[in-house]
Amino acid sequence: MTTRELAQGFRLAAAPEAFIDDPYPTYAALRAFDPVHALAPGSWLLTRHKDVLALYRDGRTSSDKRREFAPKFGASPLFEHHTTSLVFNDAPLHTRVRRLLMGALDQHAIARMQAGVEALVDGLLDRMEDLAAPDLIEDFAARIPVDVIGNLLDVPHADRAPLRGWSLAILSALEPAPGADVLARGNQAVTDFVAFLKDLVEVRRRHPGDPRTDVLTRLMQGEVGGERLSEPELLHNCIFLLNAGHETTTNLIGNGVHALLGQRAQWDRLAAEPELMATAVEELLRFESPLQLNNRISTEAMRIGDVDIPPGSFLTLAIGSANHDPEVFHEPQQLDVARKPNHHLAFGQGMHACAGMNVARLEARVAFGRLLTRFPDLHLDGTPQRDRRIRFRGWRSLPVGLR
Ligand code: HEM
Numbered sequence: 001m002t003t004r005e006l007a008q009g010f011r012l013a014a015a016p017e018a019f020i021d022d023p024y025p026t027y028a029a030l031r032a033f034d035p036v037h038a039l040a041p042g043s044w045l046l047t048r049h050k051d052v053l054a055l056y057r058d059g060r061t062s063s064d065k066r067r068e069f070a071p072k073f074g075a076s077p078l079f080e081h082h083t084t085s086l087v088f089n090d091a092p093l094h095t096r097v098r099r100l101l102m103g104a105l106d107q108h109a110i111a112r113m114q115a116g117v118e119a120l121v122d123g124l125l126d127r128m129e130d131l132a133a134p135d136l137i138e139d140f141a142a143r144i145p146v147d148v149i150g151n152l153l154d155v156p157h158a159d160r161a162p163l164r165g166w167s168l169a170i171l172s173a174l175e176p177a178p179g180a181d182v183l184a185r186g187n188q189a190v191t192d193f194v195a196f197l198k199d200l201v202e203v204r205r206r207h208p209g210d211p212r213t214d215v216l217t218r219l220m221q222g223e224v225g226g227e228r229l230s231e232p233e234l235l236h237n238c239i240f241l242l243n244a245g246h247e248t249t250t251n252l253i254g255n256g257v258h259a260l261l262g263q264r265a266q267w268d269r270l271a272a273e274p275e276l277m278a279t280a281v282e283e284l285l286r287f288e289s290p291l292q293l294n295n296r297i298s299t300e301a302m303r304i305g306d307v308d309i310p311p312g313s314f315l316t317l318a319i320g321s322a323n324h325d326p327e328v329f330h331e332p333q334q335l336d337v338a339r340k341p342n343h344h345l346a347f348g349q350g351m352h353a354c355a356g357m358n359v360a361r362l363e364a365r366v367a368f369g370r371l372l373t374r375f376p377d378l379h380l381d382g383t384p385q386r387d388r389r390i391r392f393r394g395w396r397s398l399p400v401g402l403r
Helices: 003-008 017-021 024-033 049-056 066-073 077-084 093-104 107-129 137-141 143-152 163-172 180-206 215-221 231-262 264-272 274-287 357-374
Strands: 036-040 043-046 293-298 302-304 307-309 314-318 395-397
Touching: 003 024, 043 049, 049 302, 049 314, 066 077, 066 293, 077 180, 077 231, 093 215, 093 231, 107 137, 107 143, 107 357, 137 143, 137 231, 137 357, 137 395, 143 163, 143 231, 143 357, 163 180, 163 231, 180 215, 180 231, 215 231, 231 264, 231 274, 231 357, 231 395, 264 274, 264 357, 274 357
Parallel strands: 043 314
Antiparallel strands: 036 043, 293 314, 302 307
16 A cells, blocks of 8 residues: 555544554655545544644634534433533633633642652552562553542542543543443443532532632632532533543553653663653653544634635544654654653643643653652563553553563
């Protein structure tokens, strides 16, 4: 198959196994030969950095998913959940929830989290040292965000065990072509999660927390324009917060360690020059972006590249491709922990840009920093298992040796 044919025949909903292992050759082909690629009638995939960035900033778009999710989810808990969360809404719901959230995720709030994240990470590394066969995902990367978001919502420690499973089940239903079993698990997870949060809200009503640090109390008490969140809005946006911050951050840490070990000179450089940590985190976000795809609907006619896009079209933004576009990044397949500038789009851009990006950056800085200091000889010790989904890019298992 020629590179042009690879680009023109690409189908996201039936992505080949080779694409799941390594999407970057396909993305390069798409950028070169078919950068505004028709996926189906009325549906396009954008792969160039300039087109993805322009669309994020374009006011003629909507994030409202009701039309797309109605046939996919039917009248179901998954439909109610996803269409009530801020990320899949436009103003006014989006604006109200975002304002309430942002106040609890500002720089002061992040600074207050730092000591807790350090203690959490150190505790996980202590525990890993005692394990015969530590797994960097299961025993480290997946445990950090669930506790950080658990702290943000002040979920009692003893009740946190099911959170990760619910989050995985709900997000898996967002894959381009989820099977019936995936949908059933997703719906059950929303139902269980809502019941769990109703109890938590009830307790918090009786014993409110500090709205400066406790996001749940903030969302319960907060008013924007004299209006509070309804109960479904409150519950579904709490679920979304946990989901948004969980797998993405796990994958940033897992993908980052895997990438650094694969280009060992970069691992060694970061160990020797810890002052590069801030640029390294941005580079790891770029290099293997945890969230690979975002979506928008055009609300007016527009032209992207040389394609006329009618109103009401489905547009898929390929973040992973934009972040490997050689028009913007010199030698994009080379990991460079000192890369600067680094205009990656791993957190999106514009009105819906990731509200938790600084929480994720804090978790990653602490995780990589403590890992490098404590185990500079860390290495893979077994065969990594890739997560075979395409919206989220990450590892299910990364067996490691510590010394
Ligand atoms: C490496 C980790 C993360 C990545 C790669 C990531 C990526 C993203 C992206 C690309 C979006 C934009 C979605 C869109 O435009 O449609 C987004 C939105 C969002 N993220 Fe993150 N995220 C991460 C971590 C977090 C964390 C830790 C939190 C919470 C503490 C969080 C909360 C949110 C929220 C609330 C939104 C919706 C914002 C809105 O619609 O206005 N994220 N994230």
